Amino acid sequence: MATTIYRATGRRKTAVARVWLKPGDGSKVVVNKRPFESYFTDVYLRRNVLQPFEVTGTAGQFDVIVNVRGGGVLGQAEAARLGIARALVSVKEEFKGILRKGGLLTRDPRMKERKKYGQRGARARFQFSKR
Numbered sequence: 001m002a003t004t005i006y007r008a009t010g011r012r013k014t015a016v017a018r019v020w021l022k023p024g025d026g027s028k029v030v031v032n033k034r035p036f037e038s039y040f041t042d043v044y045l046r047r048n049v050l051q052p053f054e055v056t057g058t059a060g061q062f063d064v065i066v067n068v069r070g071g072g073v074l075g076q077a078e079a080a081r082l083g084i085a086r087a088l089v090s091v092k093e094e095f096k097g098i099l100r101k102g103g104l105l106t107r108d109p110r111m112k113e114r115k116k117y118g119q120r121g122a123r124a125r126f127q128f129s130k131r
Helices: 043-049 051-056 073-091 095-101
Strands: 006-012 015-023 029-031 062-069
Touching: 006 073, 015 073, 043 051, 043 073, 051 073, 051 095, 062 073, 073 095
Parallel strands: 029 062
Antiparallel strands: 006 015, 015 062
């Protein structure tokens, strides 16, 4: 009998995380083929990524495999968090309300604003000289 694998995608800024959840003891969390602790060295980021499990009370029930590309470390962590939350909704539909209330199913739309032509940056202008 094959075990069910739950798959979801999470995005944040330019980071894209593909997440797979497999029923297990929760000890195996792998990010880009590296142990979770060595990829996200900051404790805050690790807690942030695993937040959906704490909110739903499913900590230690799933092994997680994450493939994440693009962006920085924080963007990648938040993309992984969204992917895990979406995968948990596919596990059990009752989690949707809990995760929504915790703000874990909302895709953060904030992106870097592009640089405009004739300007130094997105909003910053070149210095104006009257004379």
